[in-house]
Amino acid sequence: MMISAIVRTALVSLRRDRGALALSFILPVTFFSIFAVIFGGQRSGMPKISVLVVDEDHSKISERLTEGLKHEGSLVINTRPVPAKGVEQPEYTAATAEAAVKEGKAPVAIVIPHGFGENPISFGPANGDRPTITLLEDSSDMIAPQVVSGLLQKIAMTSMPDVMAEQGSKYFDQFAGGLTREQRDSLNDGIRFLRERHESGADASDSGNGGIVAVTSRAVLGGSKHDMVSFYAAAIGVMFLLFTASGAAGALLDEAESGTLDRVLSSRITMTTLMLGKLVYNAFLAFLQLVVMFLWGWAVFKLDFWSHIPGFVVMGVFTAFAVASFGLLLASICKTRAQLGALSTLVILVMSSIGGSMFPRYFMSETMQKAGLFTINAWAIDGFTKIFWRNEPISHLWPQVAVLTAIGVVLFAIARRVARRWEYA
Amino acid sequence: MSASVAAAQPSPLQIDALAKRFGQVTAVDGITLELRSGECLGLLGPNGAGKSTLIRSIVGRVIPDAGAISVFGAPADSAAARNVLGWIPQELALYPRLTCYENLYAFGRYHGLGGRALDDEIEWCLRWATLTDRASHLVNTLSGGMKRRLNMAAGLIHHPKLVLMDEPTVGVDPQSRNHIFEMIEKLRGEGMSIIYTTHYMEEAERLCDRVAIVDHGKIIALGTNAELVQNAFGSRSQVLARFAGADNRVTTWVTQHGGQAVDGAAQFTIEHPTEIAGLLEDSAKAGLELLDVSLHKPNLESVFLHLTGRELRD
Numbered sequence: 126m127m128i129s130a131i132v133r134t135a136l137v138s139l140r141r142d143r144g145a146l147a148l149s150f151i152l153p154v155t156f157f158s159i160f161a162v163i164f165g166g167q168r169s170g171m172p173k174i175s176v177l178v179v180d181e182d183h184s185k186i187s188e189r190l191t192e193g194l195k196h197e198g199s200l201v202i203n204t205r206p207v208p209a210k211g212v213e214q215p216e217y218t219a220a221t222a223e224a225a226v227k228e229g230k231a232p233v234a235i236v237i238p239h240g241f242g243e244n245p246i247s248f249g250p251a252n253g254d255r256p257t258i259t260l261l262e263d264s265s266d267m268i269a270p271q272v273v274s275g276l277l278q279k280i281a282m283t284s285m286p287d288v289m290a291e292q293g294s295k296y297f298d299q300f301a302g303g304l305t306r307e308q309r310d311s312l313n314d315g316i317r318f319l320r321e322r323h324e325s326g327a328d329a330s331d332s333g334n335g336g337i338v339a340v341t342s343r344a345v346l347g348g349s350k351h352d353m354v355s356f357y358a359a360a361i362g363v364m365f366l367l368f369t370a371s372g373a374a375g376a377l378l379d380e381a382e383s384g385t386l387d388r389v390l391s392s393r394i395t396m397t398t399l400m401l402g403k404l405v406y407n408a409f410l411a412f413l414q415l416v417v418m419f420l421w422g423w424a425v426f427k428l429d430f431w432s433h434i435p436g437f438v439v440m441g442v443f444t445a446f447a448v449a450s451f452g453l454l455l456a457s458i459c460k461t462r463a464q465l466g467a468l469s470t471l472v473i474l475v476m477s478s479i480g481g482s483m484f485p486r487y488f489m490s491e492t493m494q495k496a497g498l499f500t501i502n503a504w505a506i507d508g509f510t511k512i513f514w515r516n517e518p519i520s521h522l523w524p525q526v527a528v529l530t531a532i533g534v535v536l537f538a539i540a541r542r543v544a545r546r547w548e549y550a
Numbered sequence: 551m552s553a554s555v556a557a558a559q560p561s562p563l564q565i566d567a568l569a570k571r572f573g574q575v576t577a578v579d580g581i582t583l584e585l586r587s588g589e590c591l592g593l594l595g596p597n598g599a600g601k602s603t604l605i606r607s608i609v610g611r612v613i614p615d616a617g618a619i620s621v622f623g624a625p626a627d628s629a630a631a632r633n634v635l636g637w638i639p640q641e642l643a644l645y646p647r648l649t650c651y652e653n654l655y656a657f658g659r660y661h662g663l664g665g666r667a668l669d670d671e672i673e674w675c676l677r678w679a680t681l682t683d684r685a686s687h688l689v690n691t692l693s694g695g696m697k698r699r700l701n702m703a704a705g706l707i708h709h710p711k712l713v714l715m716d717e718p719t720v721g722v723d724p725q726s727r728n729h730i731f732e733m734i735e736k737l738r739g740e741g742m743s744i745i746y747t748t749h750y751m752e753e754a755e756r757l758c759d760r761v762a763i764v765d766h767g768k769i770i771a772l773g774t775n776a777e778l779v780q781n782a783f784g785s786r787s788q789v790l791a792r793f794a795g796a797d798n799r800v801t802t803w804v805t806q807h808g809g810q811a812v813d814g815a816a817q818f819t820i821e822h823p824t825e826i827a828g829l830l831e832d833s834a835k836a837g838l839e840l841l842d843v844s845l846h847k848p849n850l851e852s853v854f855l856h857l858t859g860r861e862l863r864d
Contacts, residue, residue, distance in 0.1 A: 383641060383642065383643060383644075383646075384639050384640075384641030384642070384643035385643040385644065385645065387606075387611050387639060387641075387643060388637065388639055388643035388657070388704070388705075389657075389660055390611065391609045391610060391611060391632065391635075391637050392632065392657065392660035392661045392708075393629065393632060393633075393660060393661055393662050394660045549610075549611065549612065549613045550572070550606065550611065550612045550613070
């Protein structure tokens with residue numbers, strides 16, 4: 126009987142606490158849905174990988190390989206930049222393609238070198254005289270370069286069967302013809318090489334001997350795992366900034382409840398002044414959090430913080446501004462701290478999951494990636510990645526700065542409008 | 551100051567036909583009131599009578615549906631009014647994690663004070679509230695009475711000419727209450743004009759020059775303590791008689807004899823003390839067993855009961 130009384134009391138309390146009720150049921154369902162959409166294999170929505178192809182060879186073989194890549198459904202192949210103002214742009218060169226990858230326009234570029242058509246298929250150990258396809262990778266995307274590398278081998282097999290046969294027979298003639306002593310030695314060398322490679326655990330894709338076509342991969346930016354720390358510092362940082370900002374903005378609710386807000390508004394302080402004050406404070410707090418986060422990254426994880434200070438300051442200030450406005454909006458919408466706690470948890474976790482704070486957005490379908498653009502997280506993380514990963518100049522941050530500013534201004538304006546309920550009765 | 555100049559000075563507070571509704575509830579219902587310079591005017595009424603709404607309208611926190619308020623000639627909620635108006639809200643409107651000094655500093659800055667002037671005001675406020683030795687203590691470590699005093703001091707940090715006190719002694723023990731009375735009397739000595747809301751009759755009697763009795767959003771009587779009693783009772787006195795076994799017989803008997811049953815006792819208003827004998831004789835005839843009887847002069851509580859038929863703390 127006593128236990129049932131305790132259960133009943135708890136159930137009634139839960140029913141009356143709508144915030145807790147929402148957290149108990151809506152949050153898990155929401156998250157389940159988001160993760161299901163992202164990882165649940167919704168095939169139609171899976172993202173296609175954008176690949177830049179530079180054909181330096183212009184042979185029939187290289188053109189067939191390019192065509193084969195174009196017919197691969199999971200890839201979007203571009204051989205030249207999109208037309209600017211209706212004017213067709215020249216084809217990518219190795220240099221322009223590398224620059225484009227650095228700018229994040231595509232996660233990977235394939236450079237087919239001069240002479241590839243004459244000797245496209247490779248078996249056995251690499252040697253200096255065989256042309257090698259180069260993959261220019263943006264290793265901040267951990268998936269795309271791996272996928273493209275694999276697909277390249279598959280397409281080489283399927284798009285050039287005759288070449289395969291011809292080259293195969295050539296190799297057979299070379300290695301298996303009469304099995305002379307020299308031939309046997311040569312074959313044994315090859316087998317020994319492969320065994321040694323296997324035992325050394327070297328990455329097959331790096332040496333160009335892991336597949337039918339010889340491929341060399343090169344990370345055009347970043348490249349060390351320390352640089353990935355900047356991604357996580359930004360991704361996790363922004364999520365916690367959002368939590369802190371909404372918590373700090375909740376002081377408004379405390380002040381409203383205690384009557385302090387009334388007293389403040391009966392002085393010379395207006396609601397706009399008060400909210401601007403809160404905005405500056407919350408933004409300062411958020412910026413300070415980012416500084417601590419990145420300093421920790423530098424001290425513990427060797428993040429290259431000091432050579433990116435100007436870009437960090439720009440992104441830090443505008444991210445902090447947007448986050449502070451967001452917190453004020455949540456606080457002004459809610460009537461109690463409990464409501465704020467529930468709403469902020471729900472909104473922030475959803476924003477963080479689709480905005481790339483929990484896992485990189487390139488894991489997600491195109492639809493989810495587009496949805497992510499409605500979050501502060503996505504724009505902030507993109508900006509920090511530009512600075513710390515791509516080493517881009519500050520001027521390249523303008524889209525992120527513009528969007529974060531717009532988000533901050535709009536959210537603050539709405540928050541100010543909603544806060545009118547506190548102004549007068 | 552010449553008489554003509556004095557006459558030209560606007561009243562500290564002038565309220566004309568003020569009305570405010572919250573949904574179906576009329577909180578303030580056409581109140582007209584003028585506060586005289588240097589006067590302490592009490593707003594006496596039970597909880598929910600509309601006192602706080604009236605105060606919040608004066609301070610600009612409630613927008614009235616009708617009527618006008620002027621503070622020293624300036625509209626309420628104007629910058630000029632805010633500068634001369636001090637508000638001590640019923641709630642402890644303080645920053646709990648700040649010290650006494652820091653709270654006063656913050657509210658002083660909000661009122662536009664700074665530098666030496668602010669330092670002087672903080673010092674005055676701490677002295678006035680006898681909190682000088684607690685200046686560096688956090689608010690949430692203070693006793694209830696100290697918090698109340700600091701709450702009052704924060705409303706006076708800009709040295710206003712008109713102070714609105716909304717039940718400043720709520721939840722305070724008798725000793726602290728006396729302390730607060732002394733603080734208010736000091737302000738009166740400095741010539742500040744004060745509006746003091748309370749539902750404690752004894753506070754209004756002790757502190758206020760005039761008292762406005764408020765009920766259901768209206769002022770139902772206004773005057774000095776003596777005037778209110780005189781108007782309600784004239785020269786009559788009140789008799790309170792208690793009987794054993796307070797039951798329906800007592801209530802019936804009291805009603806038949808033109809009295810009121812208050813907390814099981816019988817209350818009568820009489821012109822001459824000699825009337826007591828007749829009442830006691832009648833009660834004996836009705837078979838009621840008298841426990842005690844007392845005669846007293848009517849007070850503000852009696853006036854309120856007389857005017858509304860209810861007790862102040864109903």
